[in-house]
Each structure stands twice: as structure tokens, then as C-alpha cells.
Amino acid sequence: MSTTEILFWFLSALAILSALMMVTSRNPVHSVLWLILVFFAISGHYILMNAQFLAIVNMIVYAGAIMVLFLFVIMLMNMNADTEPQKNKWMKMAGAVASGSLMLVLVAALRDTELRSKGLEGAEGSIGLISQLGKVLFTDYVVAFELSSVLFLSAMVGAVLIGKKN
Amino acid sequence: MHLLSVDMTIFxxxxxxxxxVVFALLGIALYTTLAERKVAGVMQDRHGPNRAGPFGLLQPLADGLKLFFKEEIIPLSSNRVLFILGPFIAMFTALITSAVIPWGSSLELFGRKVDLTIADPNIGVLYVFAVVSIGVFGIMIGGWASNNKFSLLAAIRGASQIISYELAMGLSLIALLMITGTMSLGEIVKAQMNGAWGGFLGWNVFVQPLGFLIFLVCVFAECNRTPFDLPEAESELNMGYHQEYSSLKLGFFLFSEYINMIVSSAVMATLFFGGYDIPFVNETHLGETLGNNLVAILGVLMLLAKIVFFLFLFMWVRWTIPRFRYDQLMELGWKKLIPLALFNMLITGIVILLFDK
Structure with a gap:
């Protein structure tokens, strides 16, 4: 096995294990910490794909900012293992069936993506680097980029409005 | 020597x-604590610690031993695992920022060219930000797991402060990155070495004075140093987020603050003050007469001198300026620094567009 393969299997195992721990742990704070570990593993996968910018932004935005907000809410509402509501077993079984069927659909949909994505890669594996990403965003996908920034702006204005009311 | 297709010599x-780097950081941090108390002594017209060893030079060892031998107390109502994880994360994140800092150019050792950087990824600046945003968890987890309301309040204060100032910090750096056109810290240093007066006028602080000022203020806030030391405001929150901690875990929290200070000083020196660039000297000319190895070592010493200057600035400010109130802190961060940083970005963009085709 090459180093990349070992890293890939290690990161995948880490991601799946932490995701399972996140779902099963009783304490919400523990769940958040496991979720952070999942994000780290995913960032590792991005680096393996030579998408370093995406990896680091995933870490700053998701593992950093958003998870801190999650922690804020959980800590301030004083949620812990005792107050965590336990679903009954029918709900759990329904959840397992639903997520299992979702997995089947995803497997069926993603089965032949490797063949189709060949055309997208294009720029000899350096697509994930900042300069490449910037060029692509501001030329080929400029409309989508601008639209999503308008979306962000409106979300920001909305947040300020909600904050102002109190 | 190859194992798994990795060159083991590089490894x-x-x-x-x-x-x-890690041991140097720990050593410097050890003596920064002494320097802090000595500087405080000078500013307050007293001697400072002078009992342990000549000039009090053994004081850090005495302090360390004291922390080491104290009884380790884990509160019964605390979350045991997270209680231990908190100081660990704080220390770990403080240390790993040093990985991307270029400590010097390169040495010729045993016929090999050895770069004096642990890693120089093309996203070096963003890596620093990622580590800073992970560093919040140390304070938050430690404060929450203590199960003490003062600790929790301090942790929440600390986290919101760090998140707020991270924004202004990032925005102030965007202007700099627009000029340098790269995110690798090594490339940024090399770009600064080409100015007039042996690189001195090429330092980014002359190109981006406003950006540097915003960055400096934000660094003070990120390191929880006075005037932004609200997470450990002892007059309001007893001791802050590390109130329930004792022994070496407390030491880890206190020590990580000093390591953070050193690493942020190194980042500031690298980004704005030419890194290992020696002012008024052309390194390539000097390298021909003195040998490249000697010049590289002089460069490392120069970077250390710049770091020491910034450390002194940290202490100078700490013993001069009183603490902000919490609303003042938020107002400065959100209503003053962020618009200022945006303005700086706008001006930089216009200048680049007009004069730098």
C-alpha cells in the first residue's frame, strides 16, 4: 500500500467512527466534539485530493466558527445527558430504515460518477489551489458565485434585523 | 533510504x-514569564523577582516546579474527560501554529539544503487562521467542563471575543494578500527582501500601515492579553476560565498564552516586518563574503530579535492600558475595526488597479 492509500483508509475509518460516535453519544457536547473530528477527517480527504484551500476553509468555517456556535447554544441551554430526550424504539427503527434507503439511493446515484467526473477535473489536478479556484469562480461560474454572495448578504441583513428587534 | 515511498531523510x-522549534518555543516561553515580571517591575518602579538564582534567572524553574508538585484536583461535578482535554487543546493549538513560520532561509548541512521551515504550504496564512479558530475550543471546553458559572461565563466571553476579532484580522490581511499575491509565508518573506535599503523599505508595514495596526490590535485580542483579557478578568470572574484548574493543567493554560504570544509575534514579524530579512543589508552580497550558512543563522537571530521586540510590546501594553469593558470590546471589534479593515481593502484595491498594472 502506498502512503496515500494508508492515509485514505485511516481518514475514512476515522470519519465513519467519529460520525457513529457523534450520533450515539448521549452528551450533546461530546456529539459536537465528535462532529469536529469528522470535519478534520474530511479536511484530510480534501488535502489528499490536492484541494488544500477547500480543506482549510472547511476547518475555519465548519470546525471553527459553526461548531463554536453549536457549542454556545448547547452550553447556554445547559443540555446534558440527563435532559436529552430519548426517542422510543419505533422511531429509531424508522430512522434506520429511512437512512438505509437513502444510502441505497446514494449508492445507485453515485455508482458511475467516476466515469462522468473525468471531464470536470480539467486543470491537471491543481483545480483545488487558490489561484485556479479564483479563476474558475470568476470566469466559468461567475453567475452562481454572485448569486450565492447575494444569498449570503440577505442572510446577513436578516440576522442583523432579528438582532435589532430585541 | 525509502519506506512507503517516503524519503526517510526528509522525514x-x-x-x-x-x-x-517546540523545545525552543517552550524555552523562550519559560523565560518570557520571567521577562514579563521583570518588565512589570521596571514599569511599577520595583525590582521584580530577584531571589532565585542570579538576577532571578532560576525563577521560571521554581514556578514550574511549584506547578508540577501541586496537588492535582479534578472537581467531582466536572466532566472528567473534557476537563483534561481543555488545557491539552489550548497547548496543542498554541504549538502547531509554529509549523508554517519560516524561521530562516536555508542551511547547507552535510551536502544537503535544509530549509529552516517545518512546512511551507501555499495556504500558510489560512492555516494560521484555522489553528486560531480551533484554539477557541481549548478555552470553551475547559471553561464548560469545570461546571462553574464563572468559568462558563469567562469561556463564552473568550470565545465570542476570539470569533469577533478573527473577522477583522482576516479582513485586514486580505489587503496584504492582494499586494503579495500569495498565501505562503515563505513567499511573503522573500517578496519583502527586495526593497530599497537592503529590503528595509520593502517591509509590508510600510505598504500596509493601517492593515498592520488592525492586525496588531486583533492579535492582542486573540491572545487574550490586556487590554482584552476579559476571559480572565480576575476582578469580575474570580480567575476566569481556568478557575477550577490546579497543578500542571493550570500551567498548560497559562503557558499556552505565552506560546501564543511568541507565535503571534513571529507571524507579525513574518507578515509585516520582513521575517528573517536583515534590514540595511543585502543578503545575497553578504552571503558571498560570509558564507550562506552564517547569513542564514544571522537571519534566524534577526527574526528572534523582532519577536523579542513584539513580546516587549505585549508587556508594555499590558502594564500601561487598563482593561476594556465588554460592550466596548465588542464595539471596537465590530463597529470600528471591521469597517476600517474594509476601507483599507477598498483603498488597496483602488491603488493596485490604478498604479500596478
């Missing part, structure tokens, strides 16, 4: 670099 070289 060993990097491992040695990591060991040297």
Missing part, C-alpha cells in the same frame, strides 16, 4: 526541525 530532517 528525519523535519522531525528534528519540529523538536528544535
Amino acid at each position: 528525519l530532517e523535519k522531525l528534528t526541525m519540529i523538536a528544535i
Whole structure:
């Protein structure tokens, strides 16, 4: 096995294990910490794909900012293992069936993506680097980029409005 | 020597670099605590610690031993695992920022060219930000797991402060990155070495004075240093987020603050003050007469001198300016620094567009 393969299997195992721990742990704070570990593993996968910018932004935005907000809410509402509501077993079984069927659909949909994505890669594996990403965003996908920034702006204005009311 | 298609010599070289950097950081941090107390002594017209060893030079060892031998108390109502994880994360994140800092150019050792950088990824600046945003968890988890309301309040204060100032910090750096056109810290240093007066006028602080000022203020806030030391405001929150901690875990929290200070000083020196660039000297000319190895070592010493200057600035400010109130802190961050940083970005963009085709 090459180093990349070992890293890939290690990161995948880490991601799946932490995701399972996140779902099963009783304490919400523990769940958040496991979720952070999942994000780290995913960032590792991005680096393996030579998408370093995406990896680091995933870490700053998701593992950093958003998870801190999650922690804020959980800590301030004083949620812990005792107050965590336990679903009954029918709900759990329904959840397992639903997520299992979702997995089947995803497997069926993603089965032949490797063949189709060949055309997208294009720029000899350096697509994930900042300069490449910037060029692509501001030329080929400029409309989508601008639209999503308008979306962000409106979300920001909305947040300020909600904050102002109190 | 190859294992798993990895060149083991590079592996060993990097491992040695990591060991040297980590131990150097710990050593410097040890003596920064002494320097802090000495500087405080000078500013307050008293001697400072002078009992342990000549000039009090053994004081850090005495302090360390004291922390080491104290009884380790884990509160019964605390969350045991997270209580231990908190100081660990704080220390870990403080240390790993040093990985991307270029400590010097390169040495010729045993016929090999050894770069004095642990890693120089093309996203170096963003890596620093990622580590800073992970560093919040140390304070938050430690404060929450203590199960003490003062600790929790301090942790929440600390986290919201760090998140707020991270924004202004990032925005102030965007203007700099627009000029340098790269995110690798090594490239940024090399770009600064080409100015007039042996690189001195090429330092980014002359190009981006406003950006540097915003960055400096934000660094003070990120390191929880006075005037932004609200997470450990002892007059309001007893001791802050590390109130329930004792022994070496408390030591880890206190020590990580000093390591953070050193690493942020190194980042500031690298980004704005030319890194290992020696002012008024052309390194390539000097390298021909003195040998490249000697010049590289002089460069490392120069970077250390710049770091020491910034450390002194940290202490100078701490013993001069009183603490902000919490609303003042938020107002400064959100209503003053962020618009200022945006303005700086706008001006920089216009100048680049008009004069730098």
C-alpha cells in the first residue's frame, strides 16, 4: 500500500467512527466534539485530493466558527445527558430504515460518477489551489458565485434585523 | 533510504526541525514569564523577582516546579474527560501554529539544503487562521467542563471575543494578500527582501500601515492579553476560565498564552516586518563574503530579535492600558475595526488597479 492509500483508509475509518460516535453519544457536547473530528477527517480527504484551500476553509468555517456556535447554544441551554430526550424504539427503527434507503439511493446515484467526473477535473489536478479556484469562480461560474454572495448578504441583513428587534 | 515511498531523510530532517522549534518555543516561553515580571517591575518602579538564582534567572524553574508538585484536583461535578482535554487543546493549538513560520532561509548541512521551515504550504496564512479558530475550543471546553458559572461565563466571553476579532484580522490581511499575491509565508518573506535599503523599505508595514495596526490590535485580542483579557478578568470572574484548574493543567493554560504570544509575534514579524530579512543589508552580497550558512543563522537571530521586540510590546501594553469593558470590546471589534479593515481593502484595491498594472 502506498502512503496515500494508508492515509485514505485511516481518514475514512476515522470519519465513519467519529460520525457513529457523534450520533450515539448521549452528551450533546461530546456529539459536537465528535462532529469536529469528522470535519478534520474530511479536511484530510480534501488535502489528499490536492484541494488544500477547500480543506482549510472547511476547518475555519465548519470546525471553527459553526461548531463554536453549536457549542454556545448547547452550553447556554445547559443540555446534558440527563435532559436529552430519548426517542422510543419505533422511531429509531424508522430512522434506520429511512437512512438505509437513502444510502441505497446514494449508492445507485453515485455508482458511475467516476466515469462522468473525468471531464470536470480539467486543470491537471491543481483545480483545488487558490489561484485556479479564483479563476474558475470568476470566469466559468461567475453567475452562481454572485448569486450565492447575494444569498449570503440577505442572510446577513436578516440576522442583523432579528438582532435589532430585541 | 525509502519506506512507503517516503524519503526517510526528509522525514528525519523535519522531525528534528519540529523538536528544535517546540523545545525552543517552550524555552523562550519559560523565560518570557520571567521577562514579563521583570518588565512589570521596571514599569511599577520595583525590582521584580530577584531571589532565585542570579538576577532571578532560576525563577521560571521554581514556578514550574511549584506547578508540577501541586496537588492535582479534578472537581467531582466536572466532566472528567473534557476537563483534561481543555488545557491539552489550548497547548496543542498554541504549538502547531509554529509549523508554517519560516524561521530562516536555508542551511547547507552535510551536502544537503535544509530549509529552516517545518512546512511551507501555499495556504500558510489560512492555516494560521484555522489553528486560531480551533484554539477557541481549548478555552470553551475547559471553561464548560469545570461546571462553574464563572468559568462558563469567562469561556463564552473568550470565545465570542476570539470569533469577533478573527473577522477583522482576516479582513485586514486580505489587503496584504492582494499586494503579495500569495498565501505562503515563505513567499511573503522573500517578496519583502527586495526593497530599497537592503529590503528595509520593502517591509509590508510600510505598504500596509493601517492593515498592520488592525492586525496588531486583533492579535492582542486573540491572545487574550490586556487590554482584552476579559476571559480572565480576575476582578469580575474570580480567575476566569481556568478557575477550577490546579497543578500542571493550570500551567498548560497559562503557558499556552505565552506560546501564543511568541507565535503571534513571529507571524507579525513574518507578515509585516520582513521575517528573517536583515534590514540595511543585502543578503545575497553578504552571503558571498560570509558564507550562506552564517547569513542564514544571522537571519534566524534577526527574526528572534523582532519577536523579542513584539513580546516587549505585549508587556508594555499590558502594564500601561487598563482593561476594556465588554460592550466596548465588542464595539471596537465590530463597529470600528471591521469597517476600517474594509476601507483599507477598498483603498488597496483602488491603488493596485490604478498604479500596478
